[in-house]
Amino acid sequence: MPDLIEDDGPAPNAPEFTVSEISGAVKRTVEGAFSHVRVRGEVGRVSRPRSGHVYLDLKDDRNVLASVIWKGAAARLATQPEEGMEVIATGRLTTFGGQSRYQMVIEDIAPAGAGALMAMLEKRKAALSAEGLFAPERKQPLPYLPEVIGVVTSPSGAVIRDILHRLRDRFPRRVLIWPVAVQGASCAPEVARAIRGFNALTPGGALPRPDLLIVARGGGSLEDLWGFNEEIVVRAAAESQIPLISAVGHETDTTLIDFAADRRAPTPSAAAEMAVPVRIDLIARLDTLEARRWGALTRLLQQRRQRLADLSRALPRPQTLVESAAQRLDRAAERLPAALRARIVHEKLRLSEAAAALRPATMRRRLAEDRRRLDDRAVRVRPAMDRLWRQRRMELAARSARLRPENLTRRIDMQRDRLAELDRRLAAALATAMDRRHARLAALERMRAGLSYTETLRRGFAVVRAGETVVTTRAAAETASALEIEFHDGRLTLGTRRIAPGRKPGNPPEQGSLF
Structure with a gap:
């Protein structure tokens, strides 16, 4: 049978390490050997937690x-x-001792050549198209003659000069320029901010709201134009309430903003041509339409005059229309005297018949008959009045018996007992209903406390607001003028951090920037 008691013999010469010591040694070895590496591979699972x-x-x-x-x-x-x-x-490579595995801490990442960029572009295009951002029914018609045109482009390039020159030649309009970077890391957020900024202007305000937007840039490589393929730019163009023309690159260049825009122009100059018509052509067309209008009006008046003359020849003469009516009037005038004499005879006969009924003897006879009927009814009325009088007296005696004091006292006592019983039942029902309502109110209060976001704040979370709007993205926080952070024990107001030109967002803030 084996010995289960630990042997007190001599220990081996190999050193003993703790788990943390081994983990730290492996970490130092890996980080020392692979402190700077470049790895090419395919991106697999991607996770972006709230941190x-x-x-x-x-x-x-x-x-x-x-x-x-x-x-x-x-x-x-x-x-x-x-x-x-x-x-x-x-x-660089490092280790994660908590799970006994090694991992790479990435500091920069870039697509592996133009093929990867095109594959990513096609994948993004398919995803945005599935959301309906490129659907034809979302496209808005361009205004025929906009009063104000907003241009989103670089203020220092040849693009803005070409647009202004072409607008000046065709039809001078008011132009608002929103300067942006047209390539690089800041291109996409600045272009999206410019499109949303133009849409946020109030119609009729101090700064007029454009009737049409043009997003323009000259030609370049796929990498130079990549900012106009970013999702934030595409969504801003699709959400624009102002009709938008995309004029990015040359005719052979295609970016995702071209599919989301209401109209695509092959060049910035072509975008200016789409925006406004040619003023001289409009004037010439108006002159032509005016001449055609006067010619049509003259021909219409001539046709109406000729039609009136033709209709007047078809109408009969006025004398012919009157002759028939005059003849009918003469015939009626001839028949009128005889008709009047016959009417007089008929009315005299009716008057004689009515006068016969009004003779004195006839009136006295009718008066005697009426007096006899009245006497007969008077004889019958007296017994009826006596019976009615006795009936009413009996009813009055019965009612007076019911109104005696002892009867009233007994009825009052009965009603008082009934009222006391009803009051007791009402008090019991009211107490039961109040208990039920209190129990339901307590349950609802517990449910409200469990669903309230203030309980979430007590677990270490916070709510960030910009004015009355809850901020949920970093881009929205950067554009806000001030931020208010709500913790479970109060609120804290901060100014938005401004990133100076030329400095990356991750660098320490310069002196004078506010948090």
Whole structure:
């Protein structure tokens, strides 16, 4: 039988390490050997928790490398990783002792060539098209002659000069220019902010709201035009309530904003031609229409005059129309005396018949008959009045018996007992109903407390507001003038951090910036 008691013999010479010591040694070894690496692979699973960090997998046909992009580095990336992209990731290898695995901390990521960019572009195009952002029914018609035109482009390039020159030649209009960067990392957010800014202007305000928008840029490579393929720009163009013309690149260049815009122009100059008609052509057309209007009016008057003359020849002479009526009047005048004499004879006969009934003897006879009928009815009325009088006296005696004091006292006592019983029953029913309502109110209060967001705030969360609007994205926070953060024990108001030109968002703030 084996000995279960620990042997007190000599210990081996191998050193003993704790788990944390081994984990730390492996971490130092890996980070020392792979402090800066570039890895090419396909992006697999991508996870973006609320913390702002990005967790993803880099894989090839045989292995998977777990990777993480910390929040600060993720905000500075020019290209956000998407599942299925082939990328080149730059960073360092480290270990995660909590799960005994190694991972790559990515500091920069870029598509692995133009083929990857085109694949990502096609995937993004398919996803946005499935949402209906490119649907033809969303397109708005362009105004025929806009009063104010908003242009989103670089103020220093040749594009804005071409647009202004073409507008001045065709039909001078008021132009509002929103300067933006047309390439680079700041291109997409500035273009989206410009489109939404124009839409936010109040019609009839101090700064007029444009009737038409033009987003323009000259030609360039796929990388130069990539800012106009970003999702934030496409969504801003699709949400625009102002009709929008996309004039990005040359005729062969196609970006995603072209599909979301209401009209695509092959060049910025062509966008200006779409925006307004040619003033001289309009004047010439108006002159032609005016001449045609006068000619049509003259011909119409001539036709009406000829028609009136033709109709007047078809009408009969006035004397012919009167002759028939005059003849009928003469015949009626001849028959009138005889008809009047016959009417007089008839009325005399009726008067004689009525006078016969009004003779004195006839009147006295009728008066005697009426007096006899009256006497007969008077004899019958007296017994009827006596019977009615006795009946009413009996009814009065019965009612007076019911109104005796002892009868009234007994009825009052009965009603008082009944009222006391009803009051007792009402009090019991009211108490029962109040108890039921209190119990239901307590249950609803417990449910309200469980569903209220204030309970979520007590667990360490916070609500960020910009004015009366709840801020849920970083882009919205950057555009807000001030932020208010609500904790479970109160609110804190902060100014929005402004990023100075030329400094990346992850660098420390310059002196004078506000938080």
